[in-house]
Amino acid sequence: MKPNWKPYILSLIVLLILFPFIFMVLLSLSSSWRFPEVLPGYFGFKNWVTVLGSETGLLQSFIISTVISLSVGIVSTFSGFLISRAVFYHKKKGILTLFAYFPYVLAPVVFGACLSYFFLKMGLFGNVTGVIVAQFLIAFPYALIFFGSFWNKKIKSYEDLVATLGGTSQQTFFKVLLPLAKSMLLICFFQTFLISWFEYGLTSIIGVGKVQTLTIKVFLFIKEANYYYGALSCCLLIFPPVVLLYFNKRYVFKNLV
């Protein structure tokens, strides 16, 4: 009989997937882990207690990252939804959608480097507002492209039907379009939140080190060779997205193809 090797391969895949998460948690609980020891000299909650004591500003970074990502997620999602409608009904929607792809495909860090002059002139350099605006500039095209698949002939027919039945444009928006787009709005919010949450290059250019989000902190700890705090920052960086993914996973890829 042919041996069934699938369970072993699947177990290996699951182990490989879980390994980074487990490793990061263990590293964040460690200290005095010198070469060539396979296990750390200290294992406990010292690093986490230090963080809660805010000695390294990690808690502040977590709050700053959350504020920035929530702002970018909410503003990009709603503006993307509203503007994508105008784009869909426009005569030149093909060209307009193509324009949206330009900032989307360009590396954010290069975009930031070329835009930094304008941010400096507008007083948006090195502050949270500037970082939110900069991240919005890359999250908004994503939202615009994302909602492109929502507007179609069927939605237009619904809108026409409501108008025929005497509904106002406000009623159409709040009673028809918003309920229909609810799940897509949620997915888009998650996605734009994650774009902002994971962003490093653009934030480092526009924030010039003054806006210390979690990704900036991870880099600082790598530079300082403080791997324990680096791992702790990584844990704070990856666990909120894990929770979001859990809620998001049923919908994400349905809209990609």
Add this chain to the structure above:
Amino acid sequence: MLIGVVPFFAAFIYALGYSFGLLGVLNNGFTTRFWQSVFESGEFLKSFGYSAAIAIVSLVLSIGGALWVTLKFRRELDKKFLSFMMYLPLAIPGVVAGFFMIQLFSKGGFFARIAFQMGLIEKTAQFPDLVNDSLAFGIIVTFITMLIPFFTLLFLNVYKNERIEELSILAHALGANANQVTRRVFLPIILKKTWVLIALYFIFLLGAYEVPLILGQESPQMLSVLIIRETHQFDLSKISEGYVVAVIYTIVVSITAILLFLPKQKNVYET
């Protein structure tokens, strides 16, 4: 649309002006010497080739791996637990993946410790260079580990949406063997439905920043790292050369975006 378009063109025009000496503290007027200097030094072409090679190798290996996983484990990955497991790596950003690879593959990292305990090495210097190395091993492995789960989920979704299972059964019924079904049904449909996203990911990898910044070497550098190094250096006279590279890179990705997305616009919303 102005929100999206104006900053892009403003950034491009600024970079273009800087690259031709029309903007910038030390520049005095129109000149093409920065462009000549960039092409004469050859660093841009080297960096572009290096970035493209890394992107292609990472993509080919990732797509190959994801196709294999999809082909072999599609039924198992439908189960709730395994399905969620495949989503988990998407929660790891590039900066964390780079940090993790350093912890694993550096000379004082996890595998070096194991190699020492097993008696394979006696000191850290004997452990091979797997991060910040000339072959970009660390960068490629990181990209692959980030991309395989994404492409697997994508291919699984296409597999269901395009009803490849039913088409495969039909092909079998008509006398095709497993190999033919894979080559004539599975692969063409999957690749045809996803090639735009694959091309898009090539562009994303070409401009990747965090991972090559952590795991790359001094020279050659990937494009984004090179551009930021040049535009943020202390020697102000060299900044214009950084903007030359930024302009070329922007033109390349813009042309690619036009080629990818312009012809399809007519029918994309006709659902």
